[in-house]
Amino acid sequence: MIKSICCIGAGYVGGPTMAVIALKNPHIKVTVVDVNQERINAWNAQNLDKLPVYEPGLAEIIAQMRNVNLFFSTQVNEAIQQAEMIFISVNTPTKTYGLGKGMAADLKYVELCARQIASVATTNKIVVEKSTLPVRTASTIKSILKQSQNNVQFEILSNPEFLAEGTAINDLLNPDRVLIGGDYHTPEGKNAIAALSEIYKNWVTTDKIITTNIWSSELSKLTANAFLAQRISSINAMSAICEATEANIDEVAFAIGKDSRIGDKFLKASVGFGGSCFQKDILNLVYIAQTFGLNEVADYWQQVISMNNYQKSRFARKIVQEMFNTVSGKKIVLLGWAFKKDTNDSRESAAIDIANYLIEEQAELHIYDPKVTAQQIFTDLEKSTTIPQEELATKIKIYNHPDTIFQQAHAIVIVTEWDQFKTFNYTNIKKQMQQPAFIFDGRNILNPSEITQIGFHYIGIGK
Numbered sequence: 001m002i003k004s005i006c007c008i009g010a011g012y013v014g015g016p017t018m019a020v021i022a023l024k025n026p027h028i029k030v031t032v033v034d035v036n037q038e039r040i041n042a043w044n045a046q047n048l049d050k051l052p053v054y055e056p057g058l059a060e061i062i063a064q065m066r067n068v069n070l071f072f073s074t075q076v077n078e079a080i081q082q083a084e085m086i087f088i089s090v091n092t093p094t095k096t097y098g099l100g101k102g103m104a105a106d107l108k109y110v111e112l113c114a115r116q117i118a119s120v121a122t123t124n125k126i127v128v129e130k131s132t133l134p135v136r137t138a139s140t141i142k143s144i145l146k147q148s149q150n151n152v153q154f155e156i157l158s159n160p161e162f163l164a165e166g167t168a169i170n171d172l173l174n175p176d177r178v179l180i181g182g183d184y185h186t187p188e189g190k191n192a193i194a195a196l197s198e199i200y201k202n203w204v205t206t207d208k209i210i211t212t213n214i215w216s217s218e219l220s221k222l223t224a225n226a227f228l229a230q231r232i233s234s235i236n237a238m239s240a241i242c243e244a245t246e247a248n249i250d251e252v253a254f255a256i257g258k259d260s261r262i263g264d265k266f267l268k269a270s271v272g273f274g275g276s277c278f279q280k281d282i283l284n285l286v287y288i289a290q291t292f293g294l295n296e297v298a299d300y301w302q303q304v305i306s307m308n309n310y311q312k313s314r315f316a317r318k319i320v321q322e323m324f325n326t327v328s329g330k331k332i333v334l335l336g337w338a339f340k341k342d343t344n345d346s347r348e349s350a351a352i353d354i355a356n357y358l359i360e361e362q363a364e365l366h367i368y369d370p371k372v373t374a375q376q377i378f379t380d381l382e383k384s385t386t387i388p389q390e391e392l393a394t395k396i397k398i399y400n401h402p403d404t405i406f407q408q409a410h411a412i413v414i415v416t417e418w419d420q421f422k423t424f425n426y427t428n429i430k431k432q433m434q435q436p437a438f439i440f441d442g443r444n445i446l447n448p449s450e451i452t453q454i455g456f457h458y459i460g461i462g463k
């Protein structure tokens with residue numbers, strides 16, 4: 001039975017996943033390590049508002065388990081040495097250089113982990129791929145680990161993570177399934193699969209723990225994300241047709257969702273999907289297909305990304321068109337910055353593209369998000385624009401509280417579906433704004449007839 005776990009990477013996956021494993025396995029010492037000292041300090045912060053990841057329910061688990069059997073540290077070597085099982089949960093972003101630039105997953109952090117494990121480990125280890133990886137990465141990890149000079153046996157498993165941000169704790173506590181890929185033909189492989197299954201069996205029923213070969217497991221993760229993103233691009237494509245025909249996308253989604261073969265989840269038309277996973281994983285899938293000469297397959301999945309880019313730019317263009325073809329010098333309130341509600345993560349958020357478009361059109365942006373920090377919002381814009389920092393600072397204002405944000409605004413643009421945006425007093429807000437007052441609801445969270453009755457010019461998605 002495993003008594004000591006190390007997780008390399010204290011990010012959006014490593015932190016919450018290990019917190020739940022520690023909660024459900026009080027007999028296991030779980031150490032989450034990272035090279036980023038600031039991040040580890042934040043995980044160890046006394047003030048739980050300062051945790052680096054915001055997830056409903058996470059702070060409570062951290063408060064309960066931290067320094068009991070859950071530890072956050074930068075002592076990577078020490079944690080590797082002490083652990084019987086090592087999760088690799090580092091980032092695998094899209095490559096920004098060289099071969100496969102803009103498409104392939106950058107595996108440099110994963111490779112560094114494997115090299116570090118190989119050089120440091122002095123006892124046998126089970127190494128678990130938690131990061132999302134291209135199919136066949138396990139063979140790369142295996143060949144690096146083989147170089148170990150310390151006469152150590154390594155067994156490799158793939159255990160992709162299916163949590164969605166904003167609902168991570170609930171997803172971890174009640175997963176649809178846990179997937180474990182391993183070498184089930186060898187006794188060592190079987191033992192490793194059993195050891196990882198034991199950990200999950202403390203709270204997940206056996207029927208939900210699926211075992212496959214390692215390549216199926218790696219590919220299933222990319223496949224799941226591709227299918228999920230495809231649904232959003234499909235519904236968003238239909239939203240454009242709705243806008244041209246007076247059909248209503250919410251009604252269409254409801255009607256088709258009643259078909260049990262289609263199902264009603266993941267059919268919410270939006271300003272476009274964001275987040276650190278969908279785009280990166282599909283680009284990676286496209287790259288893999290191209291590598292095998294499967295160009296039709298690559299083109300097929302590429303369309304999911306193209307449609308998403310189209311949806312974002314279509315929405316941004318619409319804002320300008322509806323406001324008499326110019327937003328120059330106009331005050332526009334952006335509600336939301338996170339890529340979805342209930343997270344402080346803004347990676348690949350549609351908000352970034354919409355904001356950049358409006359800044360190019362010379363709008364004055366006033367931005368509020370309940371969880372993304374002002375510093376993060378500014379950094380996101382700075383990284384994605386060519387406008388110099390000083391000039392950018394004159395074009396945007398970021399608020400910690402929405403109290404005064406609406407004064408003299410020309411338009412409100414809802415980019416994230418935070419619940420609090422639904423309950424704002426829009427009658428009062430309208431009175432503070434310039435007339436005609438516009439609301440662009442990029443998430444279809446408001447009731448169009450109520451908002452129109454208040455006197456707003458309301459523009460949703462697909463209606």
Ligand code: NAD
Nearest residue numbers: 009010011012013034035036089090091092109131132161
């Ligand atoms: P993240 O960027 O939030 O965290 C990764 C962490 O790894 C960073 O803190 C980084 O400093 C650390 N790191 C990188 N190299 C390191 C090294 N050599 N040694 C120690 N620490 C190192 O990333 P994330 O969102 O947690 O994603 C991690 C992986 O999980 C990715 O492959 C991602 O595709 C996958 N995934 C993410 C989600 C999600 O919702 N974010 C869901 C499922 C799977």
Ligand code: UDX
Nearest residue numbers: 161162163164165266267268270273274275277339340
């Ligand atoms: C996704 C997968 O859902 C998860 O299983 C995987 O482990 C990581 O990637 P995540 O990106 O955290 O999770 O959130 P998700 O709920 O999938 O939303 C992704 C984006 O799609 C968000 O911008 C969200 O607002 C958008 N979305 C989602 C829609 O626009 N419409 C929908 O119906 C659902």
